Amino acid sequence: MIDRALRLVPDEYASLTPRLITVTAAQALSQAAAYCLLVPVLEALFDGDTGMAWFWTAIMAVVVAVMGVLTFLQATLGLRIAVGMQLGLQTRLGDKLNALPLGWFETQNAAQLSRIVVDNVREIQGAVAYLTAKLITSVLVPLGVAVGMLFVDWRIAVAMLIAAPVLFAVNRLGNRAFLRADERTHVAAAEAETRVVEFAQAQPILRAFGAVGSGNRALDCALEAQKKAATRNVVSAVTGVIVFGLVVQAVFLALTYVVVGQVTGGTVSAAAAIALIAVSARFIEPLNQAAQIGNALRSASASVDGASDLLAEPVLPEHDSPVALGAPEVVFESVSFGYDAESPVVSDVSFTVAPGTTTAIVGPSGAGKTTLLRLVARYADVDSGSIRVGGHDVRTQPTETLLNQLSLVFQNVYLFDRSIAENIRVGRPDASDADIRWAGAIARVDEIADRLPDGYDSPVGEGGTTLSGGERQRVSIARALLKDAPIVLLDEATSALDPHSEAVVIRGIHELTKDKTVIVVAHRLATIAHADQILFLDGGRIVEHGTHDELLALGSRYAGFWNERARSRGWRLDSAPA
Known part of the structure; x- marks a missing residue:
């Protein structure tokens, strides 16, 4: 979905997208490095080596400062893309509507077009400018932490590298049911919006024939269908989040077990173990956020499809060459x-x-x-x-x-x-x-x-x-x-x-x-x-x-x-x- 959403970024802002991805990746890796540096800092403190503790603390401070600068750049780039995309994509959609054959509009749903040009653009804007950055962070921070753990204990690093794809696989399985429910919700919402507008505009006819209140079956059915679709959507989302949360907790317990095992075996010091448990929690957090980000991305997927489908509608061939007009015949x-x-x-x-x-x-x-x-x-x-x-x-x-x-x-x-x-x-x-x-x-x-x-x-x-x-x-x-x-x-x-x-x-x-x-x-x-x-x-x-x-x-x-x-x-x- 991300690649399709990025193709909707206006040309004048397209050059900012690689910069946003690069800055976000660097910010995520610096964040992972800051977490990993917690291990040598605590080890030095527990060993009473104040000099080394200050040394590693200074390095951590530099990394955190770099991370702060990169976070600011990421937010700035995201905001520029978001503002530019809202105007640019809506203008592009408007130009497309202006180029479509007049007959095309006679078969279209006005409420659906309004939803695409206004609501869907807003969702796409957020997906490109903000969710993309969060998704990159949720992937690179755990990966960076796992790679950093190779310098501490390879067994802990391997456990992390195994845990990450397992969590993503579980999240992906839960996503499929949610995506199907979300598609039904979009369809039902569009139908309900159409019926509400129709209900408001056709009041004289509806009242003349007693089709108000319980007599308006079309509106009642549309609202009931929207309610059922929204209920299924919520059930799918909540079920996926609960299952994923349980798996996340299980993974955290497994990592804690591995760390404790290394301590009892004498491979890792007690100070390092405390730091590793803290790092494991930070390793799990972005993976947990990935589930929420995934839900938002799936919701935005329907918006991307709607805008992409509209932009893909065939237009009549246009000739720009002037013609010398004859008599009005x-x-x-x-x-x-x-x-x-x-x-x-x-x-x-x-x-x-x-x-x-x-x-x-x-x-x-x-x-x-x-x-x-x-x-x-x-x-x-x-x-x-x-x-x-x-x-x-x-x-x-x-x-x-x-x-x-x-x-x-x-x-x-x-x-x-x-x-x-x-x-x-x-x-x-x-x-x-x-x-x-x-x-x-x-x-x-x-x-x-x-x-x-x-x-x-x-x-x-x-x-x-x-x-x-x-x-x-x-x-x-x-x-x-x-x-x-x-x-x-x-x-x-x-x-x-x-x-x-x-x-x-x-x-x-x-x-x-x-x-x-x-x-x-x-x-x-x-x-x-x-x-x-x-x-x-x-x-x-x-x-x-x-x-x-x-x-x-x-x-x-x-x-x-x-x-x-x-x-x-x-x-x-x-x-x-x-």
Whole structure:
């Protein structure tokens, strides 16, 4: 795990890692040397040789001073890496998220992404900067003590060298069960976080259908699963610590037995025996700490995996070479695409949207209409065929160049937890306040701002929760107006709006699409009828293509669709007969 964690250290701090390891190793060996020097100091004191006692004490003081300096350097390097890693790794993860295809986010768990970027980075930071140093110390101090004991009594040294791997083996066996339990805990925690966020955001729906309290089975099950996973984790950890602690005590007793045996055999003096028992205790202590460090490292392992997996996600090939854009035209040539190889969403789709014209895409739910819009914006790359925007394949354009040609107004409007003005300014970050108010006036956002205490500076809440659906659409149209891109991709979202909101949004859409190249997934009959061309999509294929009048005269799929929509406009609830 350590090697994978070290690979996550930002490049500008990577050179500090070998220095941290070197300093930590030197500090651990100096610590071991200080423990070993206790033997000649006590022997000299018991023999009454004051001169030699002071000599060995002076050497020990120098070693301890060196150890103090190295400890300071180790802490300083660890802190620099920790601070740099938090910012550097989060920036790297942010850059990765920015480079991933837009379609990737539609299948991801927002709570899990937040956990990776915030909580997991913190755990990785601690693992690299602090736990790595402690792990090195827990290995090198016992090893250094064992080697130092070779100069005192080889039998004690051999006993220590045998005891160390035995303890590590026992610790490793206990780790496996804990690691499996810890992985289940991470999965359960992510699910619980998702359900808690869902529970908070969906209160109106949950209360309307009585799915609160004991009625919210999804949240209850997630919390219960998290509780069980945490319980198993604690049991595994405690069991491992208890077993390892017992083995540690057994090893210490065995070393004490060996030392006492050497005293009774006359091989080691009583003074040396006292020192050796003290040194044995110091030999055992880092090994005991290794178990606790191992638990922390295993916990960090899941965090390393999460960050590494995110960084390993494939991104769409990016072209940095500038392109000379032509007219705002969109061309589909034999386009096929599926989110997986077995289930194509669109198949062999070809059509052209001439500059300044409107193309309406209609058809039943699941036909692939919204997917066509998203492919224009390169949410994903097509499996076969090509899409040209402004005369160039979208795959050969820099992402910024492609998106600068497009204004996107989709059904699901997301607003940031900022002010109305800041949400509109997303359309053009360098826009002035006057520009924002111009776009807001056209989209009738000014009506919203006028009723709020801080006007355009009023916060809209997370996801725009303080605004209605129609009001969020107005803000979305205002930022698209502000961007003023030559091509508009519009997934109309007026069917769920009240008549006033629908009328306001439609006026904004008319202003947005004036003199623009427009591709619209159409729901309103007026939008369909006035389109320059209509594509009827079914099963991922264009089954009919033409103007409104041409398709009505054909009397086939589109005509039936039109008639059904026309009849639904007059639908009403009649009172039940008495």
